[in-house]
Amino acid sequence: MIRDLKALNRLVDSFRKLPSVGLKSAERMAYAVLEMKPEDVEEFAQALTNVKVKIHKCPVCGIYTEDEVCEICSDPERSHDTLIVVSFQKDVYAFEKIERFKGVYHVLNGVLSAVNGVGIEDLSIDSLIKRITEEDIKEVILATNPTIEGETTALFIAKMLSKYTVKITRLAYGMPMGGHLDYTDSMTLNKALEGRTKIKNEE
Amino acid sequence: MIRDLKALNRLVDSFRKLPSVGLKSAERMAYAVLEMKPEDVEEFAQALTNVKVKIHKCPVCGIYTEDEVCEICSDPERSHDTLIVVSFQKDVYAFEKIERFKGVYHVLNGVLSAVNGVGIEDLSIDSLIKRITEEDIKEVILATNPTIEGETTALFIAKMLSKYTVKITRLAYGMPMGGHLDYTDSMTLNKALEGRTKIKNEE
Numbered sequence: 047m048i049r050d051l052k053a054l055n056r057l058v059d060s061f062r063k064l065p066s067v068g069l070k071s072a073e074r075m076a077y078a079v080l081e082m083k084p085e086d087v088e089e090f091a092q093a094l095t096n097v098k099v100k101i102h103k104c105p106v107c108g109i110y111t112e113d114e115v116c117e118i119c120s121d122p123e124r125s126h127d128t129l130i131v132v133s134f135q136k137d138v139y140a141f142e143k144i145e146r147f148k149g150v151y152h153v154l155n156g157v158l159s160a161v162n163g164v165g166i167e168d169l170s171i172d173s174l175i176k177r178i179t180e181e182d183i184k185e186v187i188l189a190t191n192p193t194i195e196g197e198t199t200a201l202f203i204a205k206m207l208s209k210y211t212v213k214i215t216r217l218a219y220g221m222p223m224g225g226h227l228d229y230t231d232s233m234t235l236n237k238a239l240e241g242r243t244k245i246k247n248e249e
Numbered sequence: 250m251i252r253d254l255k256a257l258n259r260l261v262d263s264f265r266k267l268p269s270v271g272l273k274s275a276e277r278m279a280y281a282v283l284e285m286k287p288e289d290v291e292e293f294a295q296a297l298t299n300v301k302v303k304i305h306k307c308p309v310c311g312i313y314t315e316d317e318v319c320e321i322c323s324d325p326e327r328s329h330d331t332l333i334v335v336s337f338q339k340d341v342y343a344f345e346k347i348e349r350f351k352g353v354y355h356v357l358n359g360v361l362s363a364v365n366g367v368g369i370e371d372l373s374i375d376s377l378i379k380r381i382t383e384e385d386i387k388e389v390i391l392a393t394n395p396t397i398e399g400e401t402t403a404l405f406i407a408k409m410l411s412k413y414t415v416k417i418t419r420l421a422y423g424m425p426m427g428g429h430l431d432y433t434d435s436m437t438l439n440k441a442l443e444g445r446t447k448i449k450n451e452e
Contacts, residue, residue, distance in 0.1 A: 051315055053296070053303035060293040063285065064278045075267045077339070079300055080313060082266065087301050090263040091294040093256070097282055098290050100256035110283060112254055136280070 054080065106177070108153035108170055109138055118150055125149045127184040131174065131203065133157050133191060141189070149187075152177065157195040158202060171203065178210050185213040192219060257283065309380070311356035311373050312341055321353055328352045330387040334377065334406065336360050336394060344392070352390075355380065360398040361405060374406065381413050388416040395422060 054076050061072035079087055103109065104116035111117065118124060118138075128149030132138055138151050154169040177183060188203060190196035204214050219237035221230060230238075257279050264275035282290055306312065307319035314320065321327060321341075331352030335341055341354050357372040380386060391406060393399035407417050422440035424433060433441075 050320070051304055051313060053299045053315060054313075057296040057300050060289075060296045063281075063289060063293070065281050066274075067278075071269075074269075076300070078266075078268050079297060080304060084301050086263075086266060087297055089259075090266070091297040093260040093263045094282060094290055094294040094297070096256045097260050097279070098287050101254055101283060110254060110257075112256060117253070135283075 103153075107151050108135075108155060108173075109151060110135060123148075127182055128187070129177070129183055129185070130187045130189050132189050133196065133199065137189065137191075149185075154190070154199065157190060157193075157199045159195050166202070169199070171206065174203070175206065175210075178207065178212055183212055185215060188214065188216045192217075306356075310354050311338075311358060311376075312354060313338060326351075330385055331390070332380070332386055332388070333390045333392050335392050336399065336402065340392065340394075352388075357393070357402070360393060360396075361402045362398045369405070372402070374409065377406070378409065378413075381410065381415055386415055388418060391417065391419045395420075 057076040057079060058069070058072045061067055061075045062069065067075070079090070082090075100112050101110050104111045104119055106115055106119040109116040109118060113120070125148055128147075129152055130138075130141060130147060130149060131152045131154060132141075133154050133156060135153055138153065141147050141151075152170065152174050154171070154174075156164050156169055158164055158166065158169070178186070186207060188200040190200045200216060204216075207214055218241060219234070220241055221227075221234065221238045227235070260279040260282060261272070261275045264270055264278045265272065270278070282293075285293075303315050304313050307314045307322055309318055309322040312319040312321060316323070328351055331350075332355055333341075333344060333350060333352060334355045334357060335344075336357050336359060338356055341356065344350050344354075355373065355377050357374070357377075359367050359372055361367055361369065361372070377389075381389070389410060391403040393403045403419060407419075410417055421444060422437070423444055424430075424437065424441045430438070
């Protein structure tokens with residue numbers, strides 16, 4: 047019955063495109079829209095369109111912004127010679143949350159993936175190379191996820207950047223803080239063993 | 250950072266108006282919209298507006314429809330002399346799902362509630378009385394929820410309809426099928442005892 051309403055089904059389809067929204071949830075949401083005040087629905091529709099009109103990617107680093115250049119790239123107090131390369135926008139927020147890093151970022155917009163058909167041309171690699179040649183960048187920290195695809199992407203970029211006089215580093219691998227040895231996968235344990243550091247005894 | 254984007258916050262506010270969507274989910278959804286193709290966002294916005302333009306309440310019974318009169322009211326094969334009164338649209342779907350009832354409906358659009366400030370004038374009671382005086386209705390089945398507010402609403406309507414020559418009935422109370430005695434609340438058990446029926450022995 048309610049599934050016979052074409053206009054409602056169309057909205058259900060749109061809701062289903064959102065993360066972790068299945069058919070049941072999408073139907074409940076569409077039904078809620080039916081019950082909303084007309085002005086609230088109008089506001090919802092305008093807010094949606096507005097997001098795409100007002101927000102764009104920073105032409106320098108790729109972070110979402112409402113300004114011409116994002117607040118990180120335009121901040122004179124940050125070190126513009128150290129650059130963290132991440133796959134996704136949300137990784138930038140992860141770093142910003144720890145309030146430790148005071149350099150700038152570069153968002154690749156994905157990882158190399160044969161399965162998902164993501165190639166070099168789909169990532170912002172050209173603009174990264176442009177920054178390295180034009181700006182005075184001393185260190186590039188590759189911070190793609192420690193997954194097979196993330197690793198492949200990091201290695202590929204490291205290779206492409208090897209001809210420039212820039213220091214290329216990668217985030218450390220190892221045991222996560224608060225982790226338990228018996229719950230740690232063998233790959234992580236291997237990396238933790240490989241990367242072991244000497245404990246300095248105070249004398 | 251991402252929380253500084255005004256256009257995104259506006260969309261987060263709209264998503265939060267949906268059922269069981271908290272701040273975290275709303276932010277994830279708004280972020281997903283940012284990553285969507287522009288045409289998908291446009292379609293989403295149009296689908297939203299469209300729902301309010303295309304779908305309206307049936308002027309007879311109050312069920313959502315895209316036609317002038319809803320498919321139940323305009324179905325000549327249904328018994329238009331038996332009417333189930335429900336509080337909400339979704340209650341109609343509950344009855345339609347069991348495929349047993351072949352009469353028509355009347356949606357009140359709520360329950361009387363002092364706490365939520367819902368009075369008689371907020372419910373479709375006038376149109377119910379109008380139907381009873383103008384149409385040839387023989388039985389009105391009151392099917393509001395068996396809650397305090399639902400009961401109050403049912404009793405109120407029963408009183409208002411008492412002057413008309415129409416049979417007024419209420420759904421039966423009792424043990425839910427598959428229920429367990431020791432898990433049944435005392436109110437339900439009381440109702441089940443009160444409404445006990447005689448078992449007919451075959452002779």
